[in-house]
Amino acid sequence: MSRDLSPREARDRFLSRRKQENTAKTVRSYENRLTQFVRWAEDERIDSMSELTGWDIDEYRAAREADGLAPATLKGHLMSLKQLLDYCASIDVVDDDLPDKVNIPTLTKAEESSDVMLEPEDASSLLSFFRNSDTLFGTPRHAFLEVAWHVGARMSGIRALDLRDFDPDRQTLEFRHRPPTLLKNKEDGERFVGISKPVVKALRTYIARERFDKRDEQGREPLFCGRQGRPSDTTFRAWSYMSTYPCHVKKCPHGNRRETCNYTRRNHASKCPSSRSPHAIRTGSITWQLLQGIAIETVAGRVNATPETIRRHYYRASEWEEFEELRAEETLKLDIGGFDA
Structure with missing residues (x-):
């Protein structure tokens, strides 16, 4: 040697x-x-x-x-x-x-495959809750949940989004590989993704009311932006866990009272057995998109994964055989509000 x-x-x-x-x-x-x-x-x-x-x-x-x-x-x-x-x-x-x-x-x-995911029924209830809330509509956790669920993107991809990547008129998000914010598959992960009007509304409200007008260390304007600029992975995870508390929409399944529950504190949000990580939201989103009858190739493009990976980790023939020959629906109309619970 x-x-x-x-x-x-x-x-x-x-x-x-x-x-x-x-x-x-x-x-x-x-x-x-x-x-x-x-x-x-x-x-x-x-x-x-x-x-x-x-x-x-x-x-x-x-x-x-x-x-x-x-x-x-x-x-x-x-x-x-x-x-x-x-x-x-x-x-x-x-x-x-x-x-x-x-x-x-x-x-x-x-x-x-992991069985842990945000179930479509739960996502429907949670997003309905945020959309009808006078105080939480357009907050960072709400805007994050809208994008994470309707796109199915990885947390790193959402974190990499800049303000210029959001086009409300065209109803699109543009994912670009711009080091040091990296996409999983680099340039091969670059793509435009269509989003529904309710998602656009949530993002517009977030930008107008909640987003800090800051630049990151590279001089870029992050779409999701806090006091110090582009939020850390820890912040995105906190938004994920805090947006998926079951007690937002129903009685606590663990017998706790929201007013006194330690899990509702930001630093303890991940400890709630029923709150969900960004990956669990991604898993649920991919499952939901497939169940809407959207072609697996279309879903793969949206979430930056190969059809083979999706088939291996998310495809259950007994549930989805009937969807195999369905034509992909128009993704601009893809919205949790139309989920038939």
Whole structure:
């Protein structure tokens, strides 16, 4: 080998390369997963990546399985390890054949897909609540929920939107890859997405009443903008959890009183068992769009995913076979207000 790196050094070097190509969220995911590998390697006194063997890799997998990881989580950890080893092989730190010794498990659809999502019936009730509220209409959490639900975009994509990307007259949002705000699939994720008039109204109200007129560090004007400029991922998650409290529209399913419930505090919103993350909203949105009979290719374009990914993670033949031959509906009319609960 012409070079040598410790597991920790290899991780850090790999992450530095990822920062040039991936969103901050994706890099954090790599870091979290690979840190588990680094800790294991250091506990096993593996000082050099060149020492790794197929046996070591299998031992690491066994250790992660013993930790009780869910199948999908285990697969994610091993895929990240393989990518690290691929990188190390490319710079002559490990043998070329070592990455192929990472045995990536094959999962069933049930194991790969998460059952946690914002149900369409709940989204309908929540958006109806916000649309009819004198005090919450057009607030950041309401505007975020409207966009997240009706588009099905990733949180990183919504965060990357600039004010100029919203065209109320054409009823569109334009998603663009403009580092350092990154789209999941870079330029391939760029697209125009149609939105319904109620979504336009919510965004217009948010811009007029709630949005701070600030610029980010690059001089851009974020569509969603706070006192300090473009909000952090933590802020978007807080809006997500706070907009999906079930107690907005019905009695608390957990027996709590809203007036005294700690979950209603911003810093505790994620702890409510029934509030939902941005990913859960995205999952529910994709499911709902498919159930409206919109062609899977159209949904894939809106949410920046491949039809194959959507079929694998969201498609249930027993429920959607009847929709296979339906023509895509006009997406400008796609609105939760028309959901038949």
